[in-house]
Each structure stands twice: as structure tokens, then as C-alpha cells.
Amino acid sequence: MDYNKTSELLKALGNPVRLQILNGLISSHGCNVNTIVEQLRIPQSTASQHLGILKSRGILTHKKEGVKTCYKVSDKRIEKLLQMFSK
């Protein structure tokens, strides 16, 4: 087990805003940054920063669709993990 890599992944998950983002993306099967900004009522730059962190850990992928960008959860384990710890 690569403790550094695993801890980076878990550290990325250990933030309430990012958990909300992930939950939102999972339940809506992916969406753009603006939707997240509106749903969570956080500044756009904050959302973008958090998305960047999740992306850099391989938790999210994104796809440009014209002007918009669609993010979605690429790591299948995340959904299971969130279920395990949500309650």
C-alpha cells in the first residue's frame, strides 16, 4: 500500500465542500461548474479550486462541451465509500 498516494486521495475527500460536490455529481450523473456554484452557494473560484483538487487526485474527469465543462466522478470506489460513511 502506497501510504502517500492513498492519504492524498483520502485527504482530498476529507473536506465538506468537496464531499458535497461529489455527492451532487454522483446523484446528477455529472454536471458543470455553474450548477455546483449555484447549488452550494459558493464563489465560482472556490468551486473551481476544489474541482481541481479532486481532478488532480484522479477522482474526477472532465469533458469540455462548448463553453461549459462537464465534470464527473471517475473513480468507482468513491460512490461506495460515500455510502459507507454517510450515516
Next chain:
Amino acid sequence: MDYNKTSELLKALGNPVRLQILNGLISSHGCNVNTIVEQLRIPQSTASQHLGILKSRGILTHKKEGVKTCYKVSDKRIEKLLQMFSK
């Protein structure tokens, strides 16, 4: 889902030293602080601090056995989680 509580739990897991401690405790079915200190070659105060964090999140419990203290993983989900992400 309580985002703050869940993120606190995951944040506690998002540290390489704490992951090692947990892995050690799981594989050896609990042990005292000194064993951890020796195995990980970290200062005693550092180990104690990390154990305190894991304890405060309900991940570990401890039992005093004379002079020594035996820590063990009390949250059954942790083992499953570590398996999921160890590779």
C-alpha cells in the same frame, strides 16, 4: 449525510502516518504505543498525537493494561476502506 462529520473522519484518514498506524493495528489486532513508535520510527509524542486524532474521531478505542495502553481499531468500516484503497 453529515458533511462535516464525514469529512472529519476522512481527514483523519488522510495522513500517511495515521494510515500506517491503522494498518499496523489491524494486522496485529491492536497494540501499544511503543510498538508503533518502534515500527514506524517516529517520536513518541508524534505517535501519541496521531493516536489522539484517530481516537477523537471514533476510529480507535483504547484500554489501559497496567502501564501500557492498548489501542485498537473500533470502526469496522476502516478495514474495508483500507482494503478498497490499498492498490
Next chain:
DNA sequence: TTGATATATTGTAATATTACGATATATCAA
């Protein structure tokens, strides 16, 4: 072009986490 929209990046102050030495406390044995 220009303007509007969507997103990323940068700068920064506030806060949190980390590691670790020093010190405190608790237990047991002699």
C-alpha cells in the same frame, strides 16, 4: 470584432496541520 458566459488561475490573509523536543503524569517494581 465585441460582448456575454463559463471556467481557470493568481494573490493573499486567515486558519489548520504537522513534526518534534521538552515536560508532565501515571503505573509499577524494588
Next chain:
DNA sequence: TTGATATATCGTAATATTACAATATATCAA
């Protein structure tokens, strides 16, 4: 008692994370 061992707590410097405004960039439509 005293000393040895085991662990916790404190103090603190270094580093990391956070939130957010300001600004940059990219895309599309008119």
C-alpha cells in the same frame, strides 16, 4: 519513597489548506 517505563500534553516553528476577490482565458453568438 525512588527510579524506570509508558504515555500524554504543551509549546512552537514550518508548512499546508482554506476561502475568496481580482483577474485571465476560452468559447460562442451577434
